[in-house]
Amino acid sequence: MKNVMFVGYGSMARKVHEMLPKNIVLSTVLASPRSAERIKAEIGESIDVITSVDDLVKIPDLAVEMSGQNGLKEHAIKILEKGIPLGIVSVGAFTDENFAVSLADVAEVQGVKIYILAGAVAGIDGINAASLAGLSDVVYQGRKHPSSWKGSHADQLIDYDNLVEPIVFFTGTAREAAALFPDNSNVAATIALAGVGLDDTTVELIADPTLEHNIHHIMAEGVFGKLEISMTGLPLAENPKTSSLAAFSALRLCCQIDQVIQI
Ligand SMILES: NC(=O)C1=CN([C@@H]2O[C@H](COP(=O)(O)OP(=O)(O)OC[C@H]3O[C@@H](n4cnc5c(N)ncnc54)[C@H](O)[C@@H]3O)[C@@H](O)[C@H]2O)C=CC1
Numbered sequence: 001m002k003n004v005m006f007v008g009y010g011s012m013a014r015k016v017h018e019m020l021p022k023n024i025v026l027s028t029v030l031a032s033p034r035s036a037e038r039i040k041a042e043i044g045e046s047i048d049v050i051t052s053v054d055d056l057v058k059i060p061d062l063a064v065e066m067s068g069q070n071g072l073k074e075h076a077i078k079i080l081e082k083g084i085p086l087g088i089v090s091v092g093a094f095t096d097e098n099f100a101v102s103l104a105d106v107a108e109v110q111g112v113k114i115y116i117l118a119g120a121v122a123g124i125d126g127i128n129a130a131s132l133a134g135l136s137d138v139v140y141q142g143r144k145h146p147s148s149w150k151g152s153h154a155d156q157l158i159d160y161d162n163l164v165e166p167i168v169f170f171t172g173t174a175r176e177a178a179a180l181f182p183d184n185s186n187v188a189a190t191i192a193l194a195g196v197g198l199d200d201t202t203v204e205l206i207a208d209p210t211l212e213h214n215i216h217h218i219m220a221e222g223v224f225g226k227l228e229i230s231m232t233g234l235p236l237a238e239n240p241k242t243s244s245l246a247a248f249s250a251l252r253l254c255c256q257i258d259q260v261i262q263i
C-alpha cells in the first residue's frame with residue numbers, strides 16, 4: 001500500500017482520485033484556503049485536507065501537483081524539503097528560471113526526484129532521447145475550441161463572437177506561450193524541456209470553432225530522423241481546457257510508485 005498527496009483538487013485531481021487502484025491511497029489533499037472546506041465535505045474525513053505543507057500529518061510516498069503554476073510555486077519547495085518526491089503537471093512554471101533552479105537545488109540536497117509529467121501528449125520520451133543526439137527543429141501546435149481559450153490572454157486576441165473558422169492567434173516561443181497561457185501551454189513547456197529548450201521551441205496556438213477535441217501536433221527533426229505526432233484528445237468533462245490524457249498521465253505516475261518494472 002502506498003500513499004499519495006495531491007496538490008490541488010480540481011478537475012484533473014478528481015479524475016485521478018476516481019481511477020486510483022486499490023494499492024494506492026490518497027492520504028492528503030493540499031488545498032487552497034478558499035476551497036479546503038468544500039473539498040473536505042466532498043471527499044470525507046479519511047483524507048486529510050490541509051492548506052500548508054507544515055500541517056502534513058502523514059508523509060506520503062509521492063506528491064502530485066495538479067493545482068496550476070501558482071499552487072506549484074507556493075508548495076513545491078516545502079514538499080521537497082520534507083523529502084517527498086514530486087510529480088508536476090503545471091510545467092509552464094519552469095519558465096521562471098529562479099524557481100526552476102531552486103527546485104533542482106532543493107531536490108538534489110534532499111536526494112528526491114522531481115517528475116515532469118508528459119501530461120496531455122505522447123512522445124516526450126522520444127523527443128528527449130532524440131535531443132541527446134541533436135535536434136534541429138521542434139514545433140508544437142495546440143488547437144482547441146474557442147471555449148477552451150476563454151478567460152486567458154487569448155481574450156485579447158480572439159473575436160469569439162465572429163469566429164467561424166480556425167485562426168492561429170499566437171505564434172512564438174514555448175517560453176512566451178507558457179507565460180501567457182498558463183492553463184493551456186504546459187505541454188509546450190514540457191516538449192521544450194524534453195527537446196531544444198524554451199527559447200528554441202516554436203509554438204502555434206489555434207482556436208477552432210469546429211472542434212470537439214483538443215488537438216496537439218508535434219513535429220521534430222534531428223540526427224535521429226523526423227517525428228510527427230498528432231493527438232486528438234477528449235477534454236475532461238469538467239474542464240474543456242484540460243485533456244483527459246493529462247489526468248491519466250498523473251494516474252500513471254501514482255501507479256508507478258508501486259511497480260518494480262516500469263514502462
Ligand atoms: N502538463 C499538461 O499536459 C497539463 C497541465 N495542466 C495543468 O494542470 C492544472 C490543473 O488542471 P485542472 O485540474 O484541469 O484545473 P482546475 O482549475 O480544475 O483545478 C485546479 C485546482 O487547483 C486548486 N488550486 C489553485 N491554487 C492552489 C494552491 N495555491 N494550493 C492548492 N490548490 C490550489 C484550485 O482550487 C483548483 O481546485 C492546470 O492549472 C494546468 O496548470 C492542465 C492540462 C494539461
Ligand SMILES: O=C([O-])CC(=O)C(=O)O
Binds near residue numbers: 120183214243244246
Ligand atoms: O490539456 C491540454 O490539452 C493541454 C493543456 O491544457 C496544457 O498544456 O496546459
